[in-house]
Amino acid sequence: MKRLGFGVLALLLVALPPLLPERHLATFVLLTLAAAVTVGVSLLMGYAGQVSLGQASFYAIGAYTAGLLAVHGTPPLLGLLAAPVIAAVAAVLLGAPLLRLRGHHLAFATLAVQLILLSLLAQADWAGGAIGLQGIPRFSVGGFELRNDLGYAYLSCGVLAIALLVARNVVASRAGRGLRAAATSEVAAAASGVAVGGYRLAVFALSAAFAGLAGGVYAFYLGYLAPGSFPVLLSIEYVVMAVVGGLGTIAGPVVGATVIVLLVQVLNTLGTQPGMPDYAPTVLNYAVYALLLVVCVLFLPKGLVPALDRVRRGSLDKARSIR
């Protein structure tokens, strides 16, 4: 059943891009990258019991790492590989002192880090300042250059696939077992030799690495980066995507990202209708995120994917009892 789900998803990711009209391809790329970031957020929230309200800062760190390296002549592939590494290192530096503390320290700290990062970036002339970093070359490996959106659609699909695969492996491995154990009894997990704090830090670093890798692709795709591309709203969007899709599930982030991106598209169309004030799209976005979170917490506390699973199992049971 699990394998089937993966197969369908893989098929969809491979078959869909060429069928999409050019103007929807951009949405597809951004959706896929957002899903890859959300895989990390979902892992962090579902398995380490921590929330990051600044995940977009790791997306930004990855993007700027890849962008700056490429602008200074480093081969794009190296830049793309450096993006997750630098993001993960940043997460370790931030998380090591914070994950020891319980509760919402990480949430607040990541939010603060994002605000600080945004203001630093706006003042950093070497990174383009508030105007932004321009002239990032297109992604290329050897002599082969990715020029059109279709290429980037596949590149971001690759990133999403890697994130999903690694997340699944972690969950099903010894470390994932330790994390799941710590969720019911931290004391008994530690007494069994599980380095709970270390594992949580590793999950945080991994989630940052996913965000960094996605950010790297984003840099090459747009060719231009500005602090304004990484608002706090984006971080909140990832959290909403993770919660709506279902924490601790593999398909959740993909489902959550798709639902939210499509919804945002509709809202943007609505918000940019003639006669609407120019702050309408932002206000609508915030309102919908808030609404979705409330609805989810009230009616689908485990998110869409587990809820759908239940419905499906329920109908199976019914079918059986009828027979």
Add this chain to the structure above:
Amino acid sequence: MTNGAELTVTGVDRAFGGVYAVRDVTLSVAPGELRAVIGPNGAGKSTLFALIGGQLAPQAGEVRLDGARIDRLSAHRRARLGISVVFQAARIFHGMTALENVMVGAHATNGAGFLAGALRLPVHHREERLIRERALECLARAGIADWADRPAEELPLGQQRALQLARALCAQPRLLLLDEPASGLRAGERERLATLIGELRAEGLTMLLVEHDVAFVMRLADRVTVLDLGGVIAEGTAAEVRADPRVIAAYLGAAPEETGPEAAAAAATATATATETQTATGGERDAGTAARAAEDQGQQNAGVREDSASARKGAEP
């Protein structure tokens, strides 16, 4: 063959809100020894275990394992050094099968890290197979092999306790701390547990055993340490401890000088009879009765405890 570790506890203190739960406890357990720790409710037995296992840090004193200090190490490091714990309350992991619960125990032995799992390196697969096999063996040893694939929280209480023991064994410990492993078990399950503890002892594992069922303890242990009000009041063989007037007094909740010789003798006989009835008949019903009697005695003591606790509070530095 396990090579059991040597445990040395020297002058450890631990207080909660100014009240000592463990005060100046010194204790030395030889490799391969099975040491019983008994004492009335609230005597500090579980707290002492937590200081050894690393759930709590001592406020004074030292804990050494094979001569090396461990009292500043975190619990998971101590687990890696070979200390395994069976907690007084069944602490099992929900949302995981019994087998997975036991596999978590293998974390304490050297193992593939986070990256190996994430990237599915060959070492990950090799280890998973070994851990699974070992976990199945431990489940079988604890007598709950049939429950392997059931969610742990669905197991009956007795099986949950056995699950904790299986998890502890999966860590291949050199020092095993058993905090009331027989409580809540039915007579047959108790016998099975006693047999398993006997086997582990024969294999050379060092063990500390807390148990209110005095007969159960006296039958198994090499030596007995008696705690009361956080301190050691007696130590020796089962026979020595049973004859110690301070032990009798502690179990009756009165100071030795206030107790008449008749009362002390009666208490000694009560404990001794409980033990002997059990060894003589081997009858499970009798053993159960003795256990309940011992437990009742403990409960009675809990009443006296309140006053002693405030007395201890006054003694705070």
